Amino acid sequence: MTTANSRAKCSNCNKANATCFCAGCSKGFCFQHLTEHRQLLHRQLDEIINDHDQFQQTIIQQKHNPDNSSVIQQINQWEKNSIEKIQQTALQCRETVIKLTQKSINDIEKKFIELSQKLKEIREENEFNEIDLNNFQVKLTQITKEFLQPSNISIRQDSQEFIKKISVISPFEQIQTKNNKFQQFAITVAGGNSGGYGLNQLSSPWGISIDNDKSIYIADSWNHRIIKWKLYSNIGQIVAGGDRQRYQYNQLNDPTNIIFDKKNNSFIISDTGNKQVIRYFEQNRTNQQIIISNIKCMGLAIDKNGFIYASDCENNEVRRWKQGDKKGELVAGGNGRGYHLNQLNYPTFIFVDEDYSLYISDKDNYRVMKWRKNAKEGIIVAGGNGEGNSLKQLYYPGGVIVDDLGQIYVADSRNNRVMRWCEGQEEGEIVVGGNARRYGLNQLDRPAGLSFDNEGNLYVVDHDNHRIQKYEKLLN
Numbered sequence: 001m002t003t004a005n006s007r008a009k010c011s012n013c014n015k016a017n018a019t020c021f022c023a024g025c026s027k028g029f030c031f032q033h034l035t036e037h038r039q040l041l042h043r044q045l046d047e048i049i050n051d052h053d054q055f056q057q058t059i060i061q062q063k064h065n066p067d068n069s070s071v072i073q074q075i076n077q078w079e080k081n082s083i084e085k086i087q088q089t090a091l092q093c094r095e096t097v098i099k100l101t102q103k104s105i106n107d108i109e110k111k112f113i114e115l116s117q118k119l120k121e122i123r124e125e126n127e128f129n130e131i132d133l134n135n136f137q138v139k140l141t142q143i144t145k146e147f148l149q150p151s152n153i154s155i156r157q158d159s160q161e162f163i164k165k166i167s168v169i170s171p172f173e174q175i176q177t178k179n180n181k182f183q184q185f186a187i188t189v190a191g192g193n194s195g196g197y198g199l200n201q202l203s204s205p206w207g208i209s210i211d212n213d214k215s216i217y218i219a220d221s222w223n224h225r226i227i228k229w230k231l232y233s234n235i236g237q238i239v240a241g242g243d244r245q246r247y248q249y250n251q252l253n254d255p256t257n258i259i260f261d262k263k264n265n266s267f268i269i270s271d272t273g274n275k276q277v278i279r280y281f282e283q284n285r286t287n288q289q290i291i292i293s294n295i296k297c298m299g300l301a302i303d304k305n306g307f308i309y310a311s312d313c314e315n316n317e318v319r320r321w322k323q324g325d326k327k328g329e330l331v332a333g334g335n336g337r338g339y340h341l342n343q344l345n346y347p348t349f350i351f352v353d354e355d356y357s358l359y360i361s362d363k364d365n366y367r368v369m370k371w372r373k374n375a376k377e378g379i380i381v382a383g384g385n386g387e388g389n390s391l392k393q394l395y396y397p398g399g400v401i402v403d404d405l406g407q408i409y410v411a412d413s414r415n416n417r418v419m420r421w422c423e424g425q426e427e428g429e430i431v432v433g434g435n436a437r438r439y440g441l442n443q444l445d446r447p448a449g450l451s452f453d454n455e456g457n458l459y460v461v462d463h464d465n466h467r468i469q470k471y472e473k474l475l476n
Helices: 029-065 069-127 132-148 171-179
Strands: 020-021 027-029 187-191 208-210 216-220 225-227 235-240 255-261 266-271 276-281 284-294 300-302 308-312 316-320 330-335 347-352 358-362 368-372 379-383 397-402 408-412 417-421 429-433 447-452 460-461 465-470
Touching: 020 029, 027 276, 027 284, 027 417, 029 330, 069 132, 132 225, 187 216, 187 225, 187 255, 187 379, 208 447, 208 460, 216 266, 235 266, 255 300, 266 300, 308 347, 308 368, 316 347, 330 358, 330 460, 347 447, 358 397, 379 397, 379 408, 379 417, 408 460, 417 447, 429 460
Parallel strands: 397 447
Antiparallel strands: 020 027, 187 465, 208 216, 216 225, 225 235, 255 266, 266 276, 276 284, 300 308, 308 316, 316 330, 347 358, 358 368, 368 379, 397 408, 408 417, 417 429, 447 460, 460 465
């Protein structure tokens, strides 16, 4: 920090014996006051280190106790106020119902007492005939019916919002969302040579899985095979099925989906036409295992624990299967075919995220549902406004995947486009396609499965064009 300067004066004692010059404050000091100056600098450094350590402790506390943040406290207060408002309204409504019910009972009881008194009188007087008895019977029946019939009291729901809905807004997340853009003209990476059985062709492909080498495993449905298409290859390689004897052992019948089970180094295939889900080993094709029987499965997913999720479009449910399970655990639907939040209507593609939340393409309800872990009903995260082509609607949704930012991508099959929705938003946005049903590189024809590679590029199964399209992610 210092340089020699014999001519300068000490800035403290003002004597011409300053021997050192401080480059930081541009002042000269004698030996005595240089020591004091250094001590002052050390005290200032200690204060900075102390502030640093306190801030570090604040970061650690916030990291381990995220619930203590001011925004979380605001959410908690909103929840508390909303619950109090609901409870107060419910209490008032209950009190009103009790009063109305009690009044109705009192009125009936009054009529009953009057009837009882008259019965007592004619019995004591012993003067009655068939007409009297018939009248008493009619009155008693009327009172009984009035008492047992359903109450005409009902609940009216106001059209205006009772609880103000809240959502989280983050400038960071908005910036990140804008970054996920894709080239609008795709690269055909598999098929595209019209529908057919050749190794350079596909026939109505449905689902795909992409490995770290960007090899694509395709459920080539109408060719009854799984075909592997390596990066930059012009032809595929059959890895399962494919000899058209689709009802025989070790063959496939209209496979619709494929996922990779890293834990067991195998593929899981929905062999839809044979109503089964099988485990398939690429290195040992004769060692096929049926892991789920009697299921029309059109969607598969696997979580980080290796548990398998399978959609059942006939029973309108999704079950989770652990290794060795005889019957999977119901995780969504299972309440009959319908449109309520605890029901599904022909579920197909599914996706499970890191929090075990399950996303379901609820095809015939024209919506995508999200079922959180252990939930009794789902929430609508895309569509749900009937069939149509507006940004609020889906028309037979297909593949569904979720990116690292929680954005939901949906193959909007009959609208020939891929949509992106953020949970809580009323409208989605078109990511690719939507330019009429044709075979151009910026067009799609009944898109089905979706997937990302390890660089974030988007792959779309272009079902009726018999090809796989890659939409490269645009860099910032």
